[in-house]
Amino acid sequence: MVYSGSMIPRDIDLQLVRAALKRSRVVAIVGPRQSGKTTLARQLVPADSLNYFDLEDPQSLARLTEANTALRELKGLVVIDEIQRRSELFPLLRVLADRRPLPARFLILGSASPDLLRQSSETLAGRLETIPLEGFRLADLGAASQGRHWLRGGFPLSYTAKTEANSLLWRRQFLRTFVERDLPQFGVTIPAVALHRFWSMVAHYHGQIWNGAELARALAISESTVRRYLDLMTGVFMVRQLPPWFENLRKRQVKAPKVYLRDTGLLHALLGITNRRDLEHHPKVGASWEGYAVDEVLKAVRPDDAYSWATHSGAELDLLLFKDNRRIGIECKRADAPTLTPSMRIALADLKLDQLNVLYPGDRRYPLARNVEVIPLADFVGAG
Numbered sequence: 061m062v063y064s065g066s067m068i069p070r071d072i073d074l075q076l077v078r079a080a081l082k083r084s085r086v087v088a089i090v091g092p093r094q095s096g097k098t099t100l101a102r103q104l105v106p107a108d109s110l111n112y113f114d115l116e117d118p119q120s121l122a123r124l125t126e127a128n129t130a131l132r133e134l135k136g137l138v139v140i141d142e143i144q145r146r147s148e149l150f151p152l153l154r155v156l157a158d159r160r161p162l163p164a165r166f167l168i169l170g171s172a173s174p175d176l177l178r179q180s181s182e183t184l185a186g187r188l189e190t191i192p193l194e195g196f197r198l199a200d201l202g203a204a205s206q207g208r209h210w211l212r213g214g215f216p217l218s219y220t221a222k223t224e225a226n227s228l229l230w231r232r233q234f235l236r237t238f239v240e241r242d243l244p245q246f247g248v249t250i251p252a253v254a255l256h257r258f259w260s261m262v263a264h265y266h267g268q269i270w271n272g273a274e275l276a277r278a279l280a281i282s283e284s285t286v287r288r289y290l291d292l293m294t295g296v297f298m299v300r301q302l303p304p305w306f307e308n309l310r311k312r313q314v315k316a317p318k319v320y321l322r323d324t325g326l327l328h329a330l331l332g333i334t335n336r337r338d339l340e341h342h343p344k345v346g347a348s349w350e351g352y353a354v355d356e357v358l359k360a361v362r363p364d365d366a367y368s369w370a371t372h373s374g375a376e377l378d379l380l381l382f383k384d385n386r387r388i389g390i391e392c393k394r395a396d397a398p399t400l401t402p403s404m405r406i407a408l409a410d411l412k413l414d415q416l417n418v419l420y421p422g423d424r425r426y427p428l429a430r431n432v433e434v435i436p437l438a439d440f441v442g443a444g
Contacts, residue, residue: 068220070200072442073100076191077167081137084189085157086166088143088180091193092297093242094234096216097169098141100193104167105139111164115142127152135163143168144246150183157187171242194297194322195219198356203438206421210352211336213325224335231329235259238298248292254281258289262299263321263330267347269370270301270316290319297322300355305367305380309410314376318368320351327351346394353392353419353437354379360441363388375406380413389416392437396420400428408432 077100080087089097098114105112111134113120123130127149131138143149153166168180180188195214198206212218212227215234221227239252239259248255261275270290276283293299301317321327327348333339339348358366363381370376379390389407391398398418408416408431418428419437427433 068196068200068216070096070100070196072197072199073191073193074103077104080189080191081165081167084165084187085162086153086168086184086188088168088170088188088190089193090170090190090297091195092238093171094215094217095193095195097171097193099216101139101141101167101169105137110134111136111138113138113140115140115145124149131156131164136165137167138164139167139169141169142171144170147179150179154183154187157184171246192297194355194359197359197441197443198438199360199442201443203423203436203443206438206443207336210324210349211328211333211339213323213328215323215325218325227325228329228334231325235326235329243292243296246296250289250292255289255293258286259293259298260330262290262293262319263327264344265319266321266327266344267350268319269314270319298326300351302354302366302368302379305369305411307369307411309371311375311410312372314368314370314372320354322355324348324352324355349394349421350378350392354390356437356441357381357390357392357419361388369407369411371406375403375410377403377407377411380411386414387411389413391416391418393418393420396422398428398434400432404428404432 077087077089089100091097107114113124115121124146131152140149156164157166196209196216196219197214198209201209209219213231218227218230221230235256239255243255258279261278265275272283272286276286279286290299290301294301298321300320300322302320303317304313304315306313306315328339331342331344333342339345357379361381361383363383365382367380368378369380377389378392381388381390389411391404398420404416404418407413414431416432417440418432418434419440420434421437423436425433425435425439
């Protein structure tokens, strides 16, 4: 089957945006380029509507020469795409969002930018709801697509490419243009070569506890510079830092975050993995699966808070989720039939978990112990 990005519905994200627009006067969809923000917005407002502004389109820019005049008379839902190009619009949006009665709500789209997030949160405090968009979910695609999705990642043009070679080529081009073109547009002045090298190094640390000193030595730069690079790549949704959870225990607990690349397709491109066979034989296959499962769980559950947990004696938990006043533990195991481990028992007792779910790539659900269950990842995230 040949896929097309327009053929794959993204009903979950569409529902999240619609629900947010009912609650909030201004909603921001933020995420990296090519993650599908524009396609999603055009399901709500057609591109040829007077209510749609694309700030990469000269015609839209011309219409916004007198922004107050252009926006004030519009009614219904107004979309402004690539809004980070016109940050001076934020104060005007605050004024327009405070009108009573409210004639229009605003959906703003931005390629992930720390400046965008900071300015919008300050100017539109109390008026803005932010929804991250990171590409296709497994729940969008169905359980049968899990292998393809894991290998290629969630970026629509990578996932829907006709061949594995075309998908890999797209991802390699994305990696290059992201550091050479996209980041400089956000005001990042770090040399592209340095950032690409850092990104490649982080790929080899994927799924591990952050060790800035070790990475700084490997890159021959200061630890503070490495930390700045990490925070930058986290802010543009390329890297995920899972903060550590500290329980009041008589145990030495790990106090550094766990680090993942957010998209496994980009991870595999950086690791030189070209196909499923390469992936299955690569030493990072287990860490890759863990990161894939972690990302899908966080998209599906949308927890109040999420943490990693580990002790220096070896006990650990991949994910500690706080949701609706419950503590949910998540272990991600790339195994045919996961079993109960001493580490799971320790996490269950020490963290006082209400439930511990062990997620794996299989298709059978079964209990391991009281409040411990093995669940196929596809079932857990609603793709079964």
